[in-house]
Amino acid sequence: MAGTSYKGSEIESVDQFIEGDGLDSAREKEIGQHIGYRYDVNLVPDYTRLTPFLKSYMETMGWDDLNWLEDVHMGYEEGNPAVFDRNINGWVRVPDSIALSDNQQDRDMVARELLIKFQMSERHPLVQLRQAYMKF
Amino acid sequence: MAGLSHEERARDMGLTTEQLTGRTQQVFFEPEEAENFTYPWAPEVDFNKRTEVDADAMTTTEVNSKIRALMKEGHGSIVIRNPRGMHGLGVGILSRLNLIFEGSLGYFAVGLIDGPNVRISGRVGWSCAENMMAGTVLIEKNAGSTFGAAIRGGDLVCRGSVGSRTGIDMKGGTIIVGGDTGMLSGFMMQRGRMVVCGNAGKDLGDSMYDGTIYIGGEIKSLGVDAVPAELTDLDRAWLTRKLTLYGLLPEQGVDRFQKIVAGKQLWNYDNLEPLEKKLIL
Numbered sequence: 001m002a003g004t005s006y007k008g009s010e011i012e013s014v015d016q017f018i019e020g021d022g023l024d025s026a027r028e029k030e031i032g033q034h035i036g037y038r039y040d041v042n043l044v045p046d047y048t049r050l051t052p053f054l055k056s057y058m059e060t061m062g063w064d065d066l067n068w069l070e071d072v073h074m075g076y077e078e079g080n081p082a083v084f085d086r087n088i089n090g091w092v093r094v095p096d097s098i099a100l101s102d103n104q105q106d107r108d109m110v111a112r113e114l115l116i117k118f119q120m121s122e123r124h125p126l127v128q129l130r131q132a133y134m135k136f
Numbered sequence: 137m138a139g140l141s142h143e144e145r146a147r148d149m150g151l152t153t154e155q156l157t158g159r160t161q162q163v164f165f166e167p168e169e170a171e172n173f174t175y176p177w178a179p180e181v182d183f184n185k186r187t188e189v190d191a192d193a194m195t196t197t198e199v200n201s202k203i204r205a206l207m208k209e210g211h212g213s214i215v216i217r218n219p220r221g222m223h224g225l226g227v228g229i230l231s232r233l234n235l236i237f238e239g240s241l242g243y244f245a246v247g248l249i250d251g252p253n254v255r256i257s258g259r260v261g262w263s264c265a266e267n268m269m270a271g272t273v274l275i276e277k278n279a280g281s282t283f284g285a286a287i288r289g290g291d292l293v294c295r296g297s298v299g300s301r302t303g304i305d306m307k308g309g310t311i312i313v314g315g316d317t318g319m320l321s322g323f324m325m326q327r328g329r330m331v332v333c334g335n336a337g338k339d340l341g342d343s344m345y346d347g348t349i350y351i352g353g354e355i356k357s358l359g360v361d362a363v364p365a366e367l368t369d370l371d372r373a374w375l376t377r378k379l380t381l382y383g384l385l386p387e388q389g390v391d392r393f394q395k396i397v398a399g400k401q402l403w404n405y406d407n408l409e410p411l412e413k414k415l416i417l
Contacts, residue, residue, distance in 0.1 A: 065378070068269065071327060094165055121166075121176070125163075
């Protein structure tokens with residue numbers, strides 16, 4: 001069932017990647033390293049859990065659904081909740097001050113909202129890159 | 137050696153056990169970040185401000201430059217008439233926009249886009265919307281090969297049929313085909329969703345690493361490491377919503393769709409020769 005497995009190991013708890021050591025599958029235990037993204041990339045969003053911000057974003061863009069954000073999930077970097085930002089090819093961590101809900105779907109919605117706010121802000125690294133290398 | 141831990145064995149063999157946990161940059165979200173919906177450099181456009189461009193006597197560069205100039209003027213809906221199958225039209229648009237092409241486009245149409253909603257009333261050539269990041273692209277007729285090559289996000293929809301290698305190397309997003317798709321569709325797919333309402337050619341999902349393929353018709357053959365999976369209620373709900381959005385929901389619903397995923401046998405390196413691997417898989 002979608003949302004219950006990732007990279008060869010079962011997801012038994014929503015906090016599994018915060019509390020565990022990240023070595024879940026047989027292969028991970030064999031090599032002593034965690035492999036890949038720490039969430040189910042195939043999990044499709046539950047639209048009943050949209051946040052007001054995301055509804056406004058969809059309306060602004062003229063989209064009827066989350067569009068590219070359907071692929072954005074709350075991931076986990078070194079035991080910390082984080083979101084992968086494709087524009088900087090790196091993880092952006094969720095600060096401790098933001099409370100996490102008890103289910104992955106709500107966490108994914110928070111991840112989408114945080115990512116949009118970060119990508120569209122002046123402090124995003126892409127702004128500096130653009131100023132330095134923009135050709136036209 | 138038997139009594140040694142994995143770390144000790146690796147060290148004795150001259151290997152390190154350095155943790156490779158990704159390219160962390162220790163960047164944190166700001167809880168009080170301003171609520172912007174578009175990139176800081178994106179032009180302010182109004183969807184209600186509409187204009188038309190006759191591309192009959194224009195070159196590709198002139199048309200693309202004209203689109204950018206109109207966006208800077210605040211036009212949020214742009215209609216391009218007489219595109220005459222030109223290649224590379226509508227590429228590199230990185231903000232919200234309604235872009236309508238009245239006619240057919242050539243190769244690499246609307247590639248590298250991040251946000252716009254594009255409607256194409258005719259056909260498109262090879263590699264339509266390659267490397268698309270976000271937005272929606274709707275093609276009313278047929279599309280060529282490598283449709284949505286390396287797409288990373290957004291909805292790419294063709295109401296007709298498409299050629300071979302659809303969604304090759306796709307890394308996210310959704311590709312929807314109203315008709316049939318050719319051979320090697322979903323080749324080396326890494327993420328995202330592909331929905332084909334009609335039939336799929338041979339070697340579907342060959343060497344796919346992740347992602348999901350839904351096929352409404354017949355599959356000529358599955359590729360290496362592509363395996364059937366159970367269609368869940370979440371899949372059905374998503375398929376129904378997405379296909380309804382583009383007017384492609386079959387009368388009989390989505391229950392007949394087959395779900396194809398990665399068999400996950402290609403995730404780890406091994407010492408097998410390619411021929412040995414093929415025999416095993």
